[in-house]
Amino acid sequence: MNEWTAIDxxxxxxxxxxxxxxxxxxxxxxLVLIYRTSDVLNFSHDKMGMIFAFVAYLLMSxxxxxxxxxxxxxxxxxxxxxGFIAGLALAAVLALTFCFAxxxxxxxxxxxxxxxxxxxxxxxxxITIGLWLAFDGAASWIFGxxxxxxxxxxxxxxxxxxxxxxxxxxxLIIFSATSVLIILLYVFFQHTAVGIAMRATFExxxxxxxxxxxxxxxxxxxxxxxxxxxxxxGILTAARFDLSNTMMFAPFVKSFSAAVLGxxxxxxxxxxxxxxxxxxxxxxGWYISMKLKTTFAFLVILAVLLVRPSGLxxxxxxxxx
Amino acid sequence: xxxxxxxxxxxxxxQDRLPRVLLSVLFFGLAVFPLISQGxxxxxxxxxxxxxxxxxxxxxxxNIVVGNTGLISLGHSGxxxxxxxxxxxxxxxxxxxxxxxxxxxxxxxxxxxxxxGLPALRLEGPYLAIATLGFGIAVEQxxxxxxxxxxxxxxxxxxxxxxxxxxxDHDVTLGPITLSSEKQIYYVILVVMVILxxxxxxxxxxxxxxxxxxxxxxxxxxxxxxxxxxxxxxxxFAVSAFYMGVAGSLNAHMVNHINPSQYGLMVSIxxxxxxxxxxxxxxxxxxxxxxxxxLLHQILAAQDHxxxxxxxxxxVLIIIFEPRGLVGVWRTISASLGRIPVSRSD
Amino acid sequence: xxxxxxxINTPILSVSGLSISFGGLRALDNVSFHVASGEILSxxxxxxxxxxxxxxxxxxxxxxxxxxxxxxxxxxxSRPPHRIAxxxxxxxxxxxxxFSTMTTFENILVGRHIHQQHTPGGDVLRALCSFTRRGARxxxxxxxxxxxxxxxxxxxxxxxxxxxxxxxxxKKLVELARAAVMEPRLLLLDEPSGGMSSGEKSxxxxxxxxxxxxxxxxxxxxxxxMNLVMDISDEIIVLNFGRVIARGTPRExxxxxxxxxxxLGGDYTHG
Numbered sequence: 045m046n047e048w049t050a051i052d053x054x055x056x057x058x059x060x061x062x063x064x065x066x067x068x069x070x071x072x073x074x075l076v077l078i079y080r081t082s083d084v085l086n087f088s089h090d091k092m093g094m095i096f097a098f099v100a101y102l103l104m105s106x107x108x109x110x111x112x113x114x115x116x117x118x119x120x121x122x123x124x125x126x127g128f129i130a131g132l133a134l135a136a137v138l139a140l141t142f143c144f145a146x147x148x149x150x151x152x153x154x155x156x157x158x159x160x161x162x163x164x165x166x167x168x169x170x171i172t173i174g175l176w177l178a179f180d181g182a183a184s185w186i187f188g189x190x191x192x193x194x195x196x197x198x199x200x201x202x203x204x205x206x207x208x209x210x211x212x213x214x215x216l217i218i219f220s221a222t223s224v225l226i227i228l229l230y231v232f233f234q235h236t237a238v239g240i241a242m243r244a245t246f247e248x249x250x251x252x253x254x255x256x257x258x259x260x261x262x263x264x265x266x267x268x269x270x271x272x273x274x275x276x277x278g279i280l281t282a283a284r285f286d287l288s289n290t291m292m293f294a295p296f297v298k299s300f301s302a303a304v305l306g307x308x309x310x311x312x313x314x315x316x317x318x319x320x321x322x323x324x325x326x327x328x329g330w331y332i333s334m335k336l337k338t339t340f341a342f343l344v345i346l347a348v349l350l351v352r353p354s355g356l357x358x359x360x361x362x363x364x365x
Numbered sequence: 366x367x368x369x370x371x372x373x374x375x376x377x378x379x380q381d382r383l384p385r386v387l388l389s390v391l392f393f394g395l396a397v398f399p400l401i402s403q404g405x406x407x408x409x410x411x412x413x414x415x416x417x418x419x420x421x422x423x424x425x426x427x428n429i430v431v432g433n434t435g436l437i438s439l440g441h442s443g444x445x446x447x448x449x450x451x452x453x454x455x456x457x458x459x460x461x462x463x464x465x466x467x468x469x470x471x472x473x474x475x476x477x478x479x480x481x482g483l484p485a486l487r488l489e490g491p492y493l494a495i496a497t498l499g500f501g502i503a504v505e506q507x508x509x510x511x512x513x514x515x516x517x518x519x520x521x522x523x524x525x526x527x528x529x530x531x532x533x534d535h536d537v538t539l540g541p542i543t544l545s546s547e548k549q550i551y552y553v554i555l556v557v558m559v560i561l562x563x564x565x566x567x568x569x570x571x572x573x574x575x576x577x578x579x580x581x582x583x584x585x586x587x588x589x590x591x592x593x594x595x596x597x598x599x600x601x602f603a604v605s606a607f608y609m610g611v612a613g614s615l616n617a618h619m620v621n622h623i624n625p626s627q628y629g630l631m632v633s634i635x636x637x638x639x640x641x642x643x644x645x646x647x648x649x650x651x652x653x654x655x656x657x658x659x660l661l662h663q664i665l666a667a668q669d670h671x672x673x674x675x676x677x678x679x680x681v682l683i684i685i686f687e688p689r690g691l692v693g694v695w696r697t698i699s700a701s702l703g704r705i706p707v708s709r710s711d
Numbered sequence: 712x713x714x715x716x717x718x719i720n721t722p723i724l725s726v727s728g729l730s731i732s733f734g735g736l737r738a739l740d741n742v743s744f745h746v747a748s749g750e751i752l753s754x755x756x757x758x759x760x761x762x763x764x765x766x767x768x769x770x771x772x773x774x775x776x777x778x779x780x781x782x783x784x785x786x787x788x789s790r791p792p793h794r795i796a797x798x799x800x801x802x803x804x805x806x807x808x809x810f811s812t813m814t815t816f817e818n819i820l821v822g823r824h825i826h827q828q829h830t831p832g833g834d835v836l837r838a839l840c841s842f843t844r845r846g847a848r849x850x851x852x853x854x855x856x857x858x859x860x861x862x863x864x865x866x867x868x869x870x871x872x873x874x875x876x877x878x879x880x881x882k883k884l885v886e887l888a889r890a891a892v893m894e895p896r897l898l899l900l901d902e903p904s905g906g907m908s909s910g911e912k913s914x915x916x917x918x919x920x921x922x923x924x925x926x927x928x929x930x931x932x933x934x935x936x937m938n939l940v941m942d943i944s945d946e947i948i949v950l951n952f953g954r955v956i957a958r959g960t961p962r963e964x965x966x967x968x969x970x971x972x973x974x975l976g977g978d979y980t981h982g
Contacts, residue, residue: 085491166641167688174680178674179677181672181677342496349495564839568838571850579824589770
């Protein structure tokens, strides 16, 4: 890095910022989605993502070889080559993880959030904090507390170069995954019945119910999708930072900043917020202090909340008495 | 014309005879508790009692801001840390005596609480939760930085209690009784805890406390009646920060060494658990919550995971089944037994 | 900040050119009126005509986009609500804003907030020093005032009951008591008789008149019950779509063609 010019450094920080920012964006997405529709800030989102990452890890290390071996037996599949089979196995593992995540989210909403009789904001927050704690304890118990590396193919990513600036394939994957998600979510919310129903439930719960929308089902689905987004974020975080109980904590705090920055109820806001957070944090870390990155995230939160509480992409409404 | 009433009677904290008698018995019991036995295992119980009393101070103070005033703060562990470090630094670097450092820790933390409160308390609900969460984490991180002042990540050694020149790090023999340092500390903490708890009760049943509750129940109406809502919110923060500062200081000087990671998110979460499970906005609730979680933590000290799971689930279950906490459970039971309801003043 | 001490006829409250919009909706459009001391002024008009909005502007809850509000001779247009309250203004709310976890007594006691001795910050310390009978005098004096108003408004039976379980009519009375115990010079009532039976309404009218008679307070009233309005008001202003369309004594307003048009539809302006 010694021969780098200032411009090289800026490009590097920017690209790295976009990469890590995409990760924050993905975490923030799940958070914002759940908050938008069900008015609950899911403080346990990071622990859920962590659990799903562990599940993926177990599936990959214990079962993927079996799947691959099985696939090789089948003539149709083996003729398509090893690479294809490995990809297929990975896809199977991911699909299973996402299904698990979806049902986990649905059951969490069903058993813990729905049961609460008319809780206040504090009530919901306490529930999700309690879940955070319970999930943390359960995960430590079941999965242990060591650091693990994700097995192949989610490890040892090749590094490309843009001029002098290195870019890891993982970063590209994270970035493209997030971009694809944006498009998918846009289509989902604009053009599918469920998506429109979710938007309606967010805008006006009572009216949605009167229109025949089953808001209870919408809540379940929301938590399910939110959990799946958490799973994606968790797996990618594990690929980047190594799997452990606490791996998602720091990114989670920063994704809070991202969500608040973009506006807690805005989905595109979560993504824009994530990118801005990632880039800003990188520049801050390089030019000012590496150790204070999390504090920086907090300062961003505070600044945004003081200046423009609804976030960048959300219009502020005056409350009527 | 209104018939002449003894309003002073209505004003008092404990109005009926029976609770007053019970409280006197309780105080007597607490006073003689350390003297019951000289053994080592009893010393351990005294140590747990010390932790309990400190947790009561924390719970009572925290309940003022969350329970009574309705402000969600997830970063109050930051104030504990500030109180702890402030009093240690005052004692070690400036040579101040123990009680002075204790008071300073409370006052300094209260001031900081007020300052932090002013901007932050314009926020509502989840936004306030996020902002305070960030605050708590930021304090932990920042404290780990200044190695020369705070000992950085490794932490700092803490000087022991000292009253009127007597340092409480060794046994003291008064005639037939030998008081270990734990037992000496016990009395200091007991006195502070009683003062602060009674103070909180008195506060709640006066103009200030009513102001807090009014802010929680309807800020609009409070404003229309002349209550400066912003100021009262900051005041609630400041008062609870005072309690945290004192508790942090008491705790720090009781152990030999502290470091920033002891004041992390877990501490904040335990605080939430104590008051929510005990009963929001109720001093009795704070005490019950503190008792429950101090004991739970001691029993499960070896199994961190189980502790986390149980604490977490208890929090969730309480909100689902009895949001008013253990105090609510008690009220439901005593109401259905047809007994005279417990006096509303906690 | 000037105070006009000269004329007795200086209006207690004068609103001029008040305008406010929410999003694209113009809630108030150039509203002007004044209220003389000791008078009862009622504001009537269809739903959404801006009556509560005017009260919110006067009490400081909303900040108008244009116009001025003068109270007791001082301009208060941008003052925060608690400051305006301290000048001697109190109010009730259309949708009730009681302190739901408190009893009737405690709710009304909060109304004594500005009368109780206090020092900024030192309020906490003051509370801590008041364990003796003497120290408690600040508090117990307020208790007495609260019980007085409870007796005046017939709320003795629910004195120590949590307000959440009271009937709607009783809740309205508690809110009135809370506002009145502040001994305001100007009282703003937002649909005080909403949800009451006719018996409760008569009781309410008598109590409001009693209060006015004893204290000389000025009252601005928002109401839908026409009988109540005609009965109790010295002057009425009629609003529609955020504008004042008529003003005068009850009799004058009853015959006003614009008022009839606004309420009954059709066109009465040509007799």
